[in-house]
Amino acid sequence: MRRTGVWLIGARGSIASVVMAGVAAARRGIAPLAGLVTQRPEFGASDLAAPEAFVFGGHEVRAGALPDIAKAVLESCRVPYLADALREDLAAIDRHIRPGIVRGAGDTVASMADAAAPVDTDAAAMARIRADLDAFRAAEGLDRIVMVNVASTEPPMDPQPAWDDLAALEAAARGTAPVLPASALYAWAALSGGDAYVNFTPSLGSDVPALRALAEARGAVHMGKDGKTGETLVKSVLSELFARRNLRVLSWFGQNILGNDDGRVLENPRNKASKIRTKDHLLRRILGYAPETRVGIDFVQSLGEWKIAWDHIHFSGFLGGRMQMQFTWDGCDSLLAAPLVIDLVRLVELAQRRGERGVVTSLSSFFKDPMGTEEQRLVRQDEDLLAWIRREA
Amino acid sequence: MRRTGVWLIGARGSIASVVMAGVAAARRGIAPLAGLVTQRPEFGASDLAAPEAFVFGGHEVRAGALPDIAKAVLESCRVPYLADALREDLAAIDRHIRPGIVRGAGDTVASMADAAAPVDTDAAAMARIRADLDAFRAAEGLDRIVMVNVASTEPPMDPQPAWDDLAALEAAARGTAPVLPASALYAWAALSGGDAYVNFTPSLGSDVPALRALAEARGAVHMGKDGKTGETLVKSVLSELFARRNLRVLSWFGQNILGNDDGRVLENPRNKASKIRTKDHLLRRILGYAPETRVGIDFVQSLGEWKIAWDHIHFSGFLGGRMQMQFTWDGCDSLLAAPLVIDLVRLVELAQRRGERGVVTSLSSFFKDPMGTEEQRLVRQDEDLLAWIRREA
């Protein structure tokens, strides 16, 4: 049986703990896996890895005991019954979690980090991460590793000339000045060893010309950015209504409130800038014109793991008459993200076995800002995925 | 230039007055036509009739002056500036409106009717309608007529054995007992003369085996039922989110409130039964299973032409966690319906010229309960329409 390692960046965060708890619960027969895209009948014929066989590890900058964190997250998600039964399984995984890096992750994350690995250069950071992955592979006898970034959003970094060329990047990385944000250092480490990389956050990750070239060269697959779990997911189907019916969207205002650490990090305007960037441009793409849009995100601690979005859509139709629609989305972000992370691991693992290399654009349906494609419509993205899965099934 | 007659059943109702006012405004250059599906670039190459050249007539059971009715409707729709400029044009159309029939339209419509044509048998009703259409064609020198039912919803009638066979139907129609509801008598009259028929309401219309056979025999085209303008339109895109993401819909509750005469007619539980029937089954079709569903419709007079829908969607995902989404749709029903009526006239007129006969299933995107197809997903329906329009463009 193939052994697949799943290496999570942000391994003691909300999404990671739900992913690991869900797989452990399925393995123990306590709760079946549910809500995976890859559980739909259309995926039945494809030879996807069984999530129950995943081996977990990861990087994390905060101390804390994974079983306790998972218990708190699952309680906030209103599925509290699991946590106690999984204490030992989660504690075992916790021992595979290695200190992460805060270099290039922004001040807010740095201020929350109490268990980060000290590194002086980007090159040292990358080497350390790579060594952790190699040790994981060796210790667990893994066939493949998929790294998934589920850490909090980092601030955007202005593009650097060294990003365009791997040799230049390697040279710059030996200096003390950061040349890549944390997310890209992780991606670099994964891809340099031929491992798969998935960026579930709006951070930079592998979206760097030199890293794209590296992936092609090493035969590694990767994809991102920013998991499409809530308000943007709704937008990516609902906007089709207006486009197909030729109703003109005048303005689309969206406001998100959320209460977990991801929300706390987004309180920092620099981190928020990365996030809003990926949430706002799909309407122009789907509608074919640019209505007034705004996307707000605010931290409301009492909500815990829940993210509530209110969207107001103002549109005009026949005779210029103006009408409106509103929706609220009231979802547990981690519960929505976790199955997609598992789906993505299964799908990139398949892509690796199929011998693909570089960006796996067929996975665009999972992301707010899909690499390698301008397609933003969920239905079309999903049709692309189904075509891809059928290709060699 | 081709002359197309548009014959509206419910010609002094809200939808009809907005259709006629909109076309008259465009003809006079006061307000351009906007919000038609057939104005999208994808329809540019097809040889569709210009709405400005439509000639209007219709049947109506209520007295009243069309210019006054249109003025009130347009004010309620918040596009009040038009009505005065169009008084004469609408008065001219008004003179082509003929007394309609209430036979088989239900008690509520009958109680509102003060200008209905007295008829003793279904056959007499049908003959009278047919004579009105023939007179319209002759008087206006029309190439083609498209009848569109935009009247209030009638109560459902239990299927009759005579519906299955045209000869049996003709025999039964000579008796004094009604064998068809009003909507079907209109459809019969149109199809028997080879004219096109569109059913924008949930009433029976042409959805009768004998009338389907008649359409094929006479080379007439027809389609229905029930224009997809508001809450159901949203459902037909939004439900794809849950299907494609494998999120299980536990319940989907929808409540509509509306204030115009269509709402008043739906106060009668028998009329409402027809309506709810077409609004409720698409979820099962799209999702592939049957969640709990309810659809309510209530009359709130103060809303005038506006229909407000609130939908609450309860769904579960990973680990069985339960989440919810709500939306409100706040639309002017007549403004939403009118462009679709114009689109449908253009499209069935094209189908006629293309030599099609029978049900035009490619127009499914316009209907809540499309004849001849089980497809309910708006995006797929629209793709079907685009494929059809390209076929011989």
Place this chain on the structure above:
Amino acid sequence: MRRTGVWLIGARGSIASVVMAGVAAARRGIAPLAGLVTQRPEFGASDLAAPEAFVFGGHEVRAGALPDIAKAVLESCRVPYLADALREDLAAIDRHIRPGIVRGAGDTVASMADAAAPVDTDAAAMARIRADLDAFRAAEGLDRIVMVNVASTEPPMDPQPAWDDLAALEAAARGTAPVLPASALYAWAALSGGDAYVNFTPSLGSDVPALRALAEARGAVHMGKDGKTGETLVKSVLSELFARRNLRVLSWFGQNILGNDDGRVLENPRNKASKIRTKDHLLRRILGYAPETRVGIDFVQSLGEWKIAWDHIHFSGFLGGRMQMQFTWDGCDSLLAAPLVIDLVRLVELAQRRGERGVVTSLSSFFKDPMGTEEQRLVRQDEDLLAWIRREA
């Protein structure tokens, strides 16, 4: 220490189980009581009974184990952690629960009843209930008993001549034809023994002239009807905005969906009639005129204990301009009702000790349809309560 017995009608229902679990949890120090009106500082000086000392019993027509029922209810209410710790306490209470009567409770309740007491006449029913109360007092050495009706809503019964006079009622009750609905038989039994009676439901209860006279005669206190826990509670404050600002409410439409057995019983239109009657008239009272109003209640099983209300308010102001407001209330009905039940027991117990008799109108703030007063404004009702509590504090 005074011993107060609390006798709940519907003792294995959702509200009763939350009341009993909450008091048991407080007694064991697992969870403090919270959210009681009588915990506000203004009530500090009054000599109210400690809920922890309440002794519980009640009537119920359905079989089932209270600990299991409470566990399911608390899980649905998202406070699942308590149920296991309270198993024994709840099992002890369960032994005090006696078979209730379905006579006059309606077909729906009758169809759900598998543990009802068989009785042939109203008089026999009343006597049996009275005997259960006397046995409870004797067994537990109680100073006072407060009966609270938290059973499902029964259908309305047309007023009978015998309701006006106690002697006539006693005579009629000996016949086999029902002369009172179940709720009134319970109230009769309580009041006839001088015990306090609170009607938390829209059922008839003690709102019968002969029973009112009986209460005065026996020195018993009572109050009702229909606990104000959700949508109506919001209405009773929000409508003041429109009244005080002289904004004219054109229409106020409310729709409730709920998933527990109370909702299931309301599926029956006869039971629903009682409920809607008490929810709809307060607007006229507060506003001073009668806007268009509708209140809908529908059963959506997936919601469990949760009741979600959507209200749409259409109003006009300066220059006749029309505006709107909407709200959704997303509450756990039992969690909202339980503290009010405890408050009411404390307050009527105090009224008893103060020597009051008859209807305690000062408790109007707790009810949708308060007996003995037309006041519907929450703020004024609460001021009345504060004045009453200060009176002899």
Place this chain on the structure above:
Amino acid sequence: MRRTGVWLIGARGSIASVVMAGVAAARRGIAPLAGLVTQRPEFGASDLAAPEAFVFGGHEVRAGALPDIAKAVLESCRVPYLADALREDLAAIDRHIRPGIVRGAGDTVASMADAAAPVDTDAAAMARIRADLDAFRAAEGLDRIVMVNVASTEPPMDPQPAWDDLAALEAAARGTAPVLPASALYAWAALSGGDAYVNFTPSLGSDVPALRALAEARGAVHMGKDGKTGETLVKSVLSELFARRNLRVLSWFGQNILGNDDGRVLENPRNKASKIRTKDHLLRRILGYAPETRVGIDFVQSLGEWKIAWDHIHFSGFLGGRMQMQFTWDGCDSLLAAPLVIDLVRLVELAQRRGERGVVTSLSSFFKDPMGTEEQRLVRQDEDLLAWIRREA
């Protein structure tokens, strides 16, 4: 008959044009005044001035023709029928509008101003404003003048030592450095002449110790700040529900979107700071503790005069169970503000005649941040107003 002059700061703004159009329409008998608080029966016995007799003038920094502005505003407010009939009346008022000052009004207002009066010192600005008021009184033979600030919100200014003492203020005002923001210069000019002053905005206005003393000395009345028209109005009644029911508010998040020039000015974070300050503190006052709160305001141009607020309220009750409520308020801000402006003119004019001086705290119900009182509950504020109006009626 008494002649009352109404002098509006921001006289070509949305609120001012609706106020003036409404009074003109009432005077001509086109549309009755509606939606005034002072039209409630409780105010019937008091000798309030008739709005139809008001004489209007004002200051404005922008050019433009009042009839055109009013037409656009009324169309956006969906009461379009009035504007044409009032052209001449509004043009006549327009001739009384004098150039306003931008000194101390902030960069955003300054950038929009094309008709401001050039002034070099605060003293010169104040003198110029005062001269305009004197000329208005003389030209129109007025008994009294009420100045109302309905201009856009200005940025906050840090308190200055000179604010505490009139002599110091007069001295400082002769320097070239601004010592007061624009709103306070207007207030100073009004109060110094014994005229009444009302601050309908969150700007500083008369809330300056030296100006308060001046008002007492001159026998002038004044009140503010920030008209309570929408989201905050709802908060000031709805929060009572939670307080009276002892339900603990965990968080209350509010988001406003609006499309008129007031919204555009609030795009500037400095101006927004003044606004949010007055919207956020009432919850703490009413609830007696400080829940998490946030208030957002964003500009969405397509909405025109409409302001839409979405509020999400998260609260806990019995057993710590967490529940939520949401509302959306969809109001035309100018239509909501205009009647309150007329009410305030009538009420301060009465206060003047009653010989009151200084802050009229009894008018607190009209303001988000009422001067001279901490009372924020609408019901109690309104009861205070009713007591005041009855005092000498």
